[in-house]
Amino acid sequence: MSAPPEGLAPDPPELPKDLSIAIVREGRQLVKAAVEFDNAPGRLADLLQTLSCPEHTLLTLHLATTPDQSTAIGHLYLEVTGAGEAADVERRLRMKPYVRKVFIRMGYGGILVDSAFPLVLSDKAQAIILDGQQASEMFARVRELMGSGGAVIVYELGKGYGRPRFVRIIGTRGVEFMDAHPEYALQMLSAMGWGKLTMTAIDREKGTATIVVEDGFECRGQKSTTPHGQFIRGVLAGGASVALGRELECEERRCIAMGDEFCEYFLRPADPPE
Ligand SMILES: [Zn+2]
Incomplete structure (x- = not known):
């Protein structure tokens, strides 16, 4: 085995980045909320605060903003308990005056496949994910x-x-x-x-x-x-x-x-x- 060349410092341990194309929680009720909102400092924290209650558990989220930072699109994935909780997620998000669009989708059988489309890279080129x-x-x-x-x-x-x-x-x-x-x-x-x-x-x-x-x-x-x-x-x-x-x-x-x-x-x- 040869040693790494000079200039290639060993990297510190890194945390993997999970693209979460599907979430599996056996027997649980899963909900995805896609939300578009007028972006401003503190807005994402406010949205998450809105969803904060014992019936909702945030599993993962993805957020992207337009280059001028004026618009944000968030994809939020939650586990909810109790009937009507998906509607409650939607109601809580729509209460916010800066929220423009909300789309709610339910999982089935403890699985939520994220079929958001198209996928785009940050330079707006369409992306595909390959194993x-x-x-x-x-x-x-x-x-x-x-x-x-x-x-x-x-x-x-x-x-x-x-x-x-x-x-x-x-x-x-x-x-x-x-x-x-x-x-x-x-x-x-x-x-x-x-x-x-x-x-x-x-x-x-x-x-x-x-x-x-x-x-x-x-x-x-x-x-x-x-x-x-x-x-x-x-x-x-x-x-x-x-x-x-x-x-x-x-x-x-x-x-x-x-x-x-x-x-x-x-x-x-x-x-x-x-
Ligand atoms: Zn090689």
């Missing part, structure tokens, strides 16, 4: 069937994702911001749960960079004698090429599928100047 292990198996299946051609297909899929994604990120944040904060795009991929991506070295003159991926979804749980992260490699090559306006290639130099502690990718110009 990371199954996504990894999906790519592995292509490679199993197609051999080395499958690895190329998975790599090109990554490029096909990375290029438009980085075009979008650059379009939103601008070239200057991206140049000042090259780690931003990597953090966005981390935020989507793909793994913990860290830039551990960058040489702007040579156009090279080293990126460490810890617990990457593609390589985690796989066994290989060669570097396995073709999709991520394609994403990084495609994305970095867009970001720098020149073709870069990407090589995976360490890989957890080969027994390394983390995956490490090296970006360099496809045709370095002589």
Whole structure:
């Protein structure tokens, strides 16, 4: 096992982020309240206070606001006891003058599936949620069937994702911001749960960079004698090429599928100047 490279400090223990696509409470009565309200300091706390009573237990919530902070949409998931409590949740929320819309939905058989749609990322791109292990198996299946051609297909899929994604990120944040904060795009991929991506070295003159991926979804749980992260490699090559306006290639130099502690990718110009 090789030691983590300099610059990759061990992370403190972290709390996982549960996306709660379904809540299961055997034999309990579950209610979801989707609420849109005029946002202002203290409003969310006031709403939660409104729902505070022995008959209601808040299980989880999700809150998002518009960029100007004027409107908030909350999705609240509660366990309630007693008949008529779902109606009571709605009545309590509607009493608030700043609440614009309330939608109430009941669970069934102790299950509440959150079918809120569409899902959107914070940059408003439509999102889908994939089970990371199954996504990894999906790519592995292509490679199993197609051999080395499958690895190329998975790599090109990554490029096909990375290029438009980085075009979008650059379009939103601008070239200057991206140049000042090259780690931003990597953090966005981390935020989507793909793994913990860290830039551990960058040489702007040579156009090279080293990126460490810890617990990457593609390589985690796989066994290989060669570097396995073709999709991520394609994403990084495609994305970095867009970001720098020149073709870069990407090589995976360490890989957890080969027994390394983390995956490490090296970006360099496809045709370095002589
Ligand atoms: Zn790997």
